[in-house]
Amino acid sequence: MSTICLPVHPLTRAIARLFLGVAALFATSVSAADESALLRQLAAGTPAEKDSARQTLLAGATAAAIPTLAAQLARPETFDNACLLLEALGLPEADAALRAALAARPGPATPADLAGGFTGARADRVAELLDALIALGQARQLEDGRVVA
Numbered sequence: 001m002s003t004i005c006l007p008v009h010p011l012t013r014a015i016a017r018l019f020l021g022v023a024a025l026f027a028t029s030v031s032a033a034d035e036s037a038l039l040r041q042l043a044a045g046t047p048a049e050k051d052s053a054r055q056t057l058l059a060g061a062t063a064a065a066i067p068t069l070a071a072q073l074a075r076p077e078t079f080d081n082a083c084l085l086l087e088a089l090g091l092p093e094a095d096a097a098l099r100a101a102l103a104a105r106p107g108p109a110t111p112a113d114l115a116g117g118f119t120g121a122r123a124d125r126v127a128e129l130l131d132a133l134i135a136l137g138q139a140r141q142l143e144d145g146r147v148v149a
Helices: 009-027 030-045 045-061 063-072 079-089 092-103 111-116 123-137
Strands: none
Touching: 030 045, 030 063, 045 079, 063 079, 063 092, 079 092, 079 123, 092 123, 111 123
């Protein structure tokens, strides 16, 4: 089977370039200063400000946010947002921060044990994170269902 390449009209190329240019204008990127301000807002803002910061960071957070988000794992009022954003980053450093939170436990824990230490943390969400760590070989599940780093 042979491939036939048809000539592309110059107008089609121009439209494609225009489309890519417009898409680049609307691409979300967060500057370092903005990211820092959003992380502070995520930790200490009103509920509406926290929601806005979380949405913006979901779309454009960088690896530079990981240390601040890791610190927020230790605070009950910021645990859920920090978990969500670390998981969304999908970076090895973010996984390491989640693993460190598990390792800080004195022994094996269930998702409910981990979630119970934080106001508003959902056990099902924590279970998803633990499953990801287990799949990556960063944690292991014991026969009784508890997880250890």
